[in-house]
Amino acid sequence: MSLHNMRNYICTALLTVILGLFLYYAENNLNPYSVRILNLLAINAILAISLNLIYGFTGMFSLGHAGFMAIGAYVCTLLILTPDQKVAMWLLEDMPDFLLHLSLPFFPAVILGGLVAMLFSLIIAVPSLRLGGDYLGIATLGFAEIIRVVITNIPSITNGSLGIKGIPEYANLWWNYGWLLFTLYFIYALLKSNVGNIFKAIRDDEIAARTMGVNAFFYKVLSFCVGGFFAGVGGALTATLISTIDPKMFNFMLTFNILMIVVAGGLGSITGSILGSVVITIMLEWLRIVEDPFSIGDFEVAGIPGMRMVIFSLMLLLIIIFRRSGLLGMREFSWDAVFNFFNRRKQEEWRRS
């Protein structure tokens, strides 16, 4: 390992420790509302990174994220509820016996949620990835809706449109940020490897990739399935964070929110997705102040519900008009860039003196 790499590893380790200390502080000192936002931020980042892998790095316009999240959320929830809870909650129809007694701890339940979501993304990928561009978007959107409608209509397994309440709130800061770090590391390593270059080659020019002997279809399916896995994990964490799920929650708006984070942060930038999650998650909460009643001079304005979405949409419009490639474009954070920046400044100061 070169000195240079060592420096970068140490910096990354330090940053992780600082994050850990911050989470420890947040858990013990911040109010539950702020902690909830921190949690949402981590989950949104996981979802955004996974969608960015599919759309930003492999160039497949997919609108199926809410569907994969729903699968992850339901699978995980069904696995962690106790038989008593299931008997008490399933009002429409009784649950089949084998499911009633199926019970797993939280961690394996989340992984299984991700794996089942991945299986479904494979089933969806094989027929629809032959399509390109907007057509793929429409096909995946359709599949996500199908998943939602099926969940509504199999009450013996999912409790139908009543949804599931009282899910144990396992997804605390440590789980969410642990998963976020794992997602980051996994997708970063994947993109750094040769596979990452193949994804980008397919995104930039599928014909060129194919003339080099790349089996483009295989790699597209691979990218879609990895994205599907982390979407499922994100769904499972969402369910165990907010403790209630129902089919309506996983509609198109959810996919749209994640897409918004990805596009605002920058298609093809993991750093951008994280930055986008921070900005958008916090903004969505902070902008609630514009919905409160306020007064300008003597003039009283009543609270306008939905006002924050108006401002939010305007902000998005501005980003798209003035920074079409998102906040970061395709740039990534790197320690080299940080140190180069400071070195350059030092050199300039030295030259001036």
Place this chain on the structure above:
Amino acid sequence: MLKIENLHVYYGGIHAVKGVSLSIPKGHIVTLIGANGAGKSSTVRTVAGLERGKGSILYKDKNILGRPTEEIVRNGIALSPEGRRILPHLSVEENLRLGAYIRNDKAGIAEDLEWVFSLFPRLKERAWQAGGTLSGGEQQMLAVGRAMMSRPELLMLDEPSLGLAPLLVKEIFSIITKIRSLGTTILLIEQNAFAALSIANYAYILETGSVVLEGSGQELLHNPQVKAAYLG
């Protein structure tokens, strides 16, 4: 080495290639000449497995028509597609390394990378630059180098002179003859008839999807019909 017999290619209702037959002997440069829409690109794209067609394409006496592109590349046919198709966000070296995607011999790939760099010194200077930032001529060199990275037995070049300054065209063509002298068979698609005929062993002239004339490069270069239509 490659024998195309009675090849037909359709795009929806358009009959783009109408029964083209041609053969490419080992170690030769064979060129396909014709105006826009003559069916040159469709022919090579079908050989590369990017389009479907009817007829037969025999490569080393095996019919490869309709096989997937990755299998055709593995069998030793490389295509440098029309319009260069450089991957703009990958570096020059990454572009070249992806060209060797089908190979696993690390040492051999490193050797060929050096070879491509010696062939195109300008690419070496820009090894870490993103492909999209190269000039047109450099991109064309990268496209040819990338196709060579799979160590093909048959190299198909689709309009390597497109949009290049005359001096660069000369450079590219001298490298094409160099590649032939090293034992690679070449199928060259060109609109620049003079340059192509000057280096080709054999040439076919395509018009609206059919071969209208064929002969050795020198023969066609002095053919009055060709002179009138393509050389001016």
